[in-house]
Amino acid sequence: xxxxxxxAVELERFQGPLDLLLHLIRKQDIDIFDIPIxxxxxxxxxxxxxxxxxxxxxxxxxxxLAATLVRIKAQMLFPGPVEHEADDPRAxxxxxxxxxxxFREAARVLERAERERARHSARGYTPPRPALRAAVAxxxxxxxxxxxxxxSLAARLSEPEPEYRVRTPEVRVEEKIxxxxxxxxxxxxxEFSALVSPWGTRMHAVTSLLACLELAKRHLVRVRQxxxxxxxxxxxxxxxxx
Amino acid sequence: MNLLERGIEAVLFASDAPLxxxxxxxxxxxxxxxxxxxxxxxxxxxxxxxxRAFDVYEIAGGFQLLTRPEFAPVLERFDTIPVTNxxxxxxxxxxxxIAYRQPVGRAEIEQVRGVGAGSVLKTLSDRELVDVVGRGxxxxxxxxxxxxxxxxxxFGFRSxxxxxxxxxxxxxxxxxxxxxxxxG
Amino acid sequence: MNLLERGIEAVLFASDAPLxxxxxxxxxxxxxxxxxxxxxxxxxxxxxxxxRAFDVYEIAGGFQLLTRPEFAPVLERFDTIPVTNxxxxxxxxxxxxIAYRQPVGRAEIEQVRGVGAGSVLKTLSDRELVDVVGRGxxxxxxxxxxxxxxxxxxFGFRSxxxxxxxxxxxxxxxxxxxxxxxxG
Numbered sequence: 001x002x003x004x005x006x007x008a009v010e011l012e013r014f015q016g017p018l019d020l021l022l023h024l025i026r027k028q029d030i031d032i033f034d035i036p037i038x039x040x041x042x043x044x045x046x047x048x049x050x051x052x053x054x055x056x057x058x059x060x061x062x063x064x065l066a067a068t069l070v071r072i073k074a075q076m077l078f079p080g081p082v083e084h085e086a087d088d089p090r091a092x093x094x095x096x097x098x099x100x101x102x103f104r105e106a107a108r109v110l111e112r113a114e115r116e117r118a119r120h121s122a123r124g125y126t127p128p129r130p131a132l133r134a135a136v137a138x139x140x141x142x143x144x145x146x147x148x149x150x151x152s153l154a155a156r157l158s159e160p161e162p163e164y165r166v167r168t169p170e171v172r173v174e175e176k177i178x179x180x181x182x183x184x185x186x187x188x189x190x191e192f193s194a195l196v197s198p199w200g201t202r203m204h205a206v207t208s209l210l211a212c213l214e215l216a217k218r219h220l221v222r223v224r225q226x227x228x229x230x231x232x233x234x235x236x237x238x239x240x241x242x
Numbered sequence: 243m244n245l246l247e248r249g250i251e252a253v254l255f256a257s258d259a260p261l262x263x264x265x266x267x268x269x270x271x272x273x274x275x276x277x278x279x280x281x282x283x284x285x286x287x288x289x290x291x292x293x294r295a296f297d298v299y300e301i302a303g304g305f306q307l308l309t310r311p312e313f314a315p316v317l318e319r320f321d322t323i324p325v326t327n328x329x330x331x332x333x334x335x336x337x338x339x340i341a342y343r344q345p346v347g348r349a350e351i352e353q354v355r356g357v358g359a360g361s362v363l364k365t366l367s368d369r370e371l372v373d374v375v376g377r378g379x380x381x382x383x384x385x386x387x388x389x390x391x392x393x394x395x396x397f398g399f400r401s402x403x404x405x406x407x408x409x410x411x412x413x414x415x416x417x418x419x420x421x422x423x424x425x426g
Numbered sequence: 427m428n429l430l431e432r433g434i435e436a437v438l439f440a441s442d443a444p445l446x447x448x449x450x451x452x453x454x455x456x457x458x459x460x461x462x463x464x465x466x467x468x469x470x471x472x473x474x475x476x477x478r479a480f481d482v483y484e485i486a487g488g489f490q491l492l493t494r495p496e497f498a499p500v501l502e503r504f505d506t507i508p509v510t511n512x513x514x515x516x517x518x519x520x521x522x523x524i525a526y527r528q529p530v531g532r533a534e535i536e537q538v539r540g541v542g543a544g545s546v547l548k549t550l551s552d553r554e555l556v557d558v559v560g561r562g563x564x565x566x567x568x569x570x571x572x573x574x575x576x577x578x579x580x581f582g583f584r585s586x587x588x589x590x591x592x593x594x595x596x597x598x599x600x601x602x603x604x605x606x607x608x609x610g
Contacts, residue, residue, distance in 0.1 A: 015331055015355065018355065058357075096354075100355065100356070103339050103354060106342060108334075110329075110337060110341070111328075111329075113399065114328060114329065114396065114397055115328075116311070118314075119311035119314040120310070121313075121314075121317055121436075121440035122258065122306060122308055123256075123307060123491075124323055124324060124442035126257065126258035138511055142581075143590075145518055146521055147522070147590070147592065147594075149521075150522035150523075150526075150592060150595065153539065157538070173382025174382055210381060214382075248478075249500045252479035252493045252497035252500055253500065255480050255491075256501050292472075292476070293432060295432045295433070295435040295436035296436070309439060309440055310436075313436035316433045316436060316453060320437055320440075320441060320452070322442055322445060324442055
């Protein structure tokens with residue numbers, strides 16, 4: 001049923017939300033510096049809703065931009081005193097669209113180069129090469145160098161012991177981000193302490209918290225705490241409807 | 243054809259990747275990079291004169307023997323001739339961002355494309371088209387990606403300078419916008 | 427060279443396995459196996475006349491382009507990495523310790539320098555500057571290293587008694603004594 005929907009094919013074709021938005025703008029010959037935001041927002045949300053109905057996995061990727069469009073639409077409805085072009089609530093969106101289109105064009109250039117290169121074939125059979133063998137070159141080392149090495153070793157040994165530093169293994173925020181997203185893959189929410197408890201060190205707690213904040217900033221999770229010191233919940237973002 | 247030319251031809255013929263003039267100069271003590279380039283110009287000249295099916299191409303900072311493009315349709319008919327898998331649009335877009343912005347972190351790539359970049363970056367790394375080239379400042383010291391020599395080989399570029407410059411790319415919307423601003 | 431010859435040359439060049447005359451005949455409807463063999467004989471003749479570094483060989487019931495055997499030494503030379511002709515500072519330090527403290531075990535060298543000595547000892551052994559000269563007392567009867575006749579020859583000493591007296595060595599010795607006390 002949904003597989004037969006011609007829109008499914010069309011929606012799968014888009015590389016992401018910016019690609020879809022550019023398509024809407026270009027198809028209707030809209031001036032990118034004066035986007036009719038209400039119309040475009042409605043069209044965009046229609047497309048996203050269709051994606052959700054078709055259960056395309058990627059619908060989630062489009063929600064962040066949908067939210068941005070809705071916010072811009074609201075700002076346009078209640079305009080403050082507009083004196084500079086930069087005050088236009090659409091300015092950042094336009095910048096992102098032009099930037100994205102630039103790289104989409106660059107991708108086409110790469111595609112052409114790839115196609116051109118694929119018309120050339122390299123030698124198909126290259127004989128197995130022997131493992132690189134070391135050819136011993138004649139040694140040019142003078143006794144002076146041995147003595148200098150000894151002097152520098154002695155100097156190093158007479159220096160006071162360097163302060164001994166404890167090296168803690170590095171914990172990366174990127175890794176924590178992946179752990180959190182993995183934890184949220186099969187449930188709607190997870191308690192923060194459950195993310196930290198397997199390791200229990202302060203470093204892991206801090207990194208996990210940074211990862212949560214980063215994800216929240218990217219609107220990939222929501223963080224909720226009902227009261228100070230209450231359990232901290234990390235949740236999947238709800239698909240928001242305008 | 244002299245012995246040096248024959249030696250360089252043999253090494254080019256036996257290699258499965260481009261070789262730089264410096265590497266090729268290892269064939270003989272008397273050779274320097276300029277000498278290698280003169281020998282290669284001689285080979286190219288001879289291959290063209292004799293109508294050989296292959297030529298020496300300059301790719302990824304080196305030289306490689308490749309078939310001439312007009313034989314592509316013939317070669318397609320033989321399944322013992324390896325074909326390179328084309329990249330998806332997502333991979334090409336990501337690669338374009340990395341190529342022009344390198345070194346660049348995953349967050350910036352995702353910001354530009356508006357979608358997650360994890361699996362595409364893995365594909366590109368697995369195919370050795372990009373690699374981690376450092377770590378950025380800021381939160382979590384993110385991994386920074388750049389293109390590899392294999393990237394140049396895949397697209398047949400001599401160097402990164404072969405990437406079309408920004409002003410050589412036609413961007414419909416941006417052009418139109420510039421035109422309108424001029425007019426207004 | 428005609429178009430059929432060029433096509434067969436392209437296929438032989440790009441194929442990753444030998445192709446039989448029957449398979450090569452797929453290039454053109456007008457070709458049969460005899461025709462392919464005539465074209466290949468023509469290619470072989472031309473490669474030999476022009477002194478090319480490669481030729482068409484018949485292998486496992488098929489044809490393949492390969493470099494001629496006389497270029498094996500060139501390819502082999504190309505595949506060798508010349509090892510640097512200087513010793514690293516780690517190797518020089520280790521050599522100094524062995525020269526003045528011989529016979530000396532690996533553990534003692536590592537204790538003085540504070541880092542592992544395995545790869546450096548291998549470099550010095552490969553260079554024939556040091557060799558195993560005996561076994562020590564104690565746990566595992568460790569190998570003891572000393573300098574070789576090649577060492578004396580290289581640095582121009584008649585015997586070990588010719589080694590210059592070295593005050594620096596007292597520091598190193600003191601370190602060793604301290605290390606032993608710690609150890610005991």
